[in-house]
Amino acid sequence: MTLESLGNNKLRIKNDYVREFLAEFLGIFVLMVFGVGINAQYTLSRGESNSTLAVTLGWSIAVSMGVWISGGVSGGHINPAVSLALAIVGKMKFRKMLVYWVAQYLGVFAGSACVYGIYYDALNHFDGGVRVAFGPNGTAGIWATYPNPKDFLRISSGFADQIFGTMMLMLCVMAVTDKKNMKPPDGMLPFCIGLIVFVIGTSYAMNCGYAINPARDISARIFTAVAGWGSQVFSAYNYWFWVPLVAPHIGAVFGAFVYLFFIGFHFDDSSEYDVEQKPGVLRDFQKSECLMTSEKKKEESASI
Secondary structure (H helix, E strand, O other): OOHHHHHHHHHOOOOHHHHHHHHHHHHHHHHHHHHHHHHHHHHHOOOOOOOHHHHHHHHHHHHHHHHHHHHHHHOOOOOHHHHHHHHHOOOOOHHHHHHHHHHHHHHHHHHHHHHHHHOHHHHHHHHOOOOOOOOOOOOHHHOOOOOOOOOOOOHHHHHHHHHHHHHHHHHHHHHHOOOOOOOOOHHHHHHHHHHHHHHHHHHHOOOOOOOOOHHHHHHHHHHHHHHHHOOHHHHHHHHHHHHHHHHHHHHHHHHHHHHHHHOHHHOOOOOOOOHHHOOHHHHHHHHHHHHHHHHHHHHHHHHO
């Protein structure tokens, strides 16, 4: 008996909630291990090991990897705001959403702790063993998001920023996962979601770091509070911490309804996206591609 068959027969978990809990936990764990690791390398090298563009690209790939790992089992939400929006629009049950939430928040905490352990010596070298949240030797921003240190951002503007960024995330996620729309092949979905995160990061990171994921921020912030940075990670910037916790939930729900109102409710029937329903140029192009493929197959059969 092979190890794979042993796992399928003896170790396979049949309870859907448990399997989806594990998938969401591992998916967001991978997201954080890569994403926070990128932040750590950039900060602890004082910008020598990464560029800001590399950081944004790295986070996008981290999201893709997390979705690829968990998507086949749980759908790869790895974001409580996404899970809430899908529950509100009827695409998942609320009791399942709560399971996802627990997995997501715990997964972020575990990922944060893992990065801390890996970079522990580098942290001590950087700050002399004294954990400082902000300033030249500040490292709290490796884990959680904060407003731009130039201190120009109002709380209300930051709140709107997080609502808007998460709205755009959810709007695009709804589009690329809608079978009635131009849904890409399932294997390409994680890549597409990574691209969504990349474009948000390159356009809306300046104000407050585009958290757009409540678990990614608050669980990492809690970790820093207990790991030596103290309560300042909550009190800083006029108690900023609640903004990336609350606003993304609102933004994701709003984004889901925006997509449904403008696009999702208006398809003619329940069939999947069909070549005949596509806009003229795209329809004609894909018809010609299908025709060329068919003729090529006929030629190959004739030659045989």
